[in-house]
Amino acid sequence: MTSNREPNAVPLTRRLLSPRRWTPPPAPADEGRTPTTRPLAVARPIASGGHGPEDVIFDGQGSLLTGLADGRIVRVDPATGACTVVGDTGGRPLGLEPSADGSVLVCDHDRGLLRMSADGSVEVLVDTVAGRPLTFASNVVEGPDRTIWFTVSTRRWDLEHYLGDVIEHSCTGLLVRRDPDGTVTVLRDDLKFANGLVLAPDASHLLVAETTGYRVSRYWLTGPKAGTGEPFVENLAGMPDNMSLGSDGLVWVAIAAPRNALLDRLLPLPGFLRTMVWNLPEAIRPKATPIAWVMAFGLDGRLVHDLRADDGSYGFVTSVAEYDGTVVAGSLHEDDLVVLSL
Template sequence: MEMKIVLVAALSLALMAAISRPNIFGAPNIKGSKDVLGNSKVLNLSLAGALAGESLDFDPNGEGPYTGVADGRVLKWQNDSHGWTEFATTTTNRLGCYRPTRPRLEEVCGRPLGIMFEQKSGDLYIDDCYLGLMVAGPEGGLAEQISIEADGRLIFFTNHMDIDEEEDIIYFTDSSIFYQIRTYMTMILSGDRTGRFLKYEKNTKNTTVLLTGLAFPNGVALSKDKSFVLVAEPTRFRILRYWLSGPKAGSSEVFAETPGAVDNIRRNEKGEFWCAMYTKKTFFSYFGFTYPWFGKAILKLFTFDQLNTLLLGGKPYYGIVIKLSENGELLEVLEDSKGKKVTFISEARERDGKLWLGSIATPHIGVYDLSQLR
């Protein structure tokens, strides 16, 4: 115990030094990284009074993108002339919700984190972090709640999903049984390991727990052949592979150790995986996420904004995504190291030669032309 007190005191001094001189423990360089995302185009959400378009998808007709925003709506991008229009909501009580963010009203207004269209039906499935797994029809409107508990326990922090349209199964994450998004900083620094990985069977309407004891489980993505599904564990800097078929069916293993904390995961047509990262593996993100006693100590010492700065390795904020092969090999690292256009990237969706970039905090969607890499 005395040793821990000494370590906390020493690290507290280092933290104070880092705040005054943030480059002391800056974000590390990743070998092979390309600082290109600052060339992205942005689609402005603030014109629709919104921010934090975390997840993205396109409907079966190729229209969109669509994104869920922090005030509980799902918006659709029409074009440069018409901008964003409202497509769906997750609650009927919208009084006071139409502002960029209303943290105290999130339980009432809802907050969609993951969205995905079922291509064969046109239905839009929504992971609302307060209201569970939901679905809206092809015409949008009010979404219907279809799953809010599993194994007798409330789904408390619904996060991200992928859909197996052949088996009519939705795989999704419940990030914690104790914490919700407005207290996520406490969750990631307190050592919470109560997250769950779930599946919802459309035919039976049953929700089953596949994995428990996870550290902030987040992004979900099926492999191209549907033999496995990936689950991000950002605060352990890794991605798990849960086998769905073959001799290892029903078991999990580490798919990849990542150079940062992965948020959402999306597979491209080749079977590769784009992974958005909230932060690189910095000095303070590693210690804060790995040692709960340290994380709890700094929670008491610093404000939310100071903690964000420390975890990111100092200002300016940045945006970063990585691409992994179907075997977990690191293929690509793309950054906006100065935060010129995209920061706090939460999802990277490859479509029509472009990388569409969602963010958990900014009032715009980024669009990067991948042909610029050639």
């Protein structure tokens, strides 16, 4: 995988961490299980035609869109499994957003924010932010007036070494706006691994997943609180990844992994301890607990669905989307998408 790292940057496998201390809230009891918690059941797999369907989203016609590790964007019929290649970004596509004109907005880890037309042609919309190359663009939404908002997970690490940011807790995630005239504005530059993004139906606010903050935050776009943020849901028992707004009006949240107790203990302590952990051989570093986990919240923050499975049927869920009662999940580390049974 290519990378637009800063010139002469130290290779990430040898980078010295600049750890930030943070005292996370105590993890919820019983791993956050509530009466809402139920087993996650995979109804059937859907072949993506490649590897690593990191984000999955429904378009306006009920088809699925996902991006693969080899750069392709594919459209999949969830009923038949028929898969059509829309185009190739030439990089590593992550978050996607279907546009009203039939194009697809793409957060490409290597190339920045792109627009892919129906014929597969690619236009680069943003490739620099605040004078630096845009890398690790994560998720994107578009407003009715074609204003675009997108997240950048971290300014210090790439996708291959994302665990470096988890351990360092760099808090360098961005929330960025691109106006219809092309003006780019950084709205937040201190997010804890900014990830999934949802625009409220009335365009009054954004919801932003902060993976290493164990929370989803609300950023107000209109009204007396415009330009300010507040919690939407916080102190989650897991790490939220991509999000989407379903046709059911729920905010569907992929939970990539549960919180790690060792990491929670290390985060408030002197940073050299985390540097030691980062420099351990990869085989013995702390690893995410294998699980398939999705949640869904009402727009008032009320938990509606909490679906979990640790049977190995699927794992490391990085995206989930709902349309007319069909719920589909995707994963950075799997080949298939999966339809979930509710």
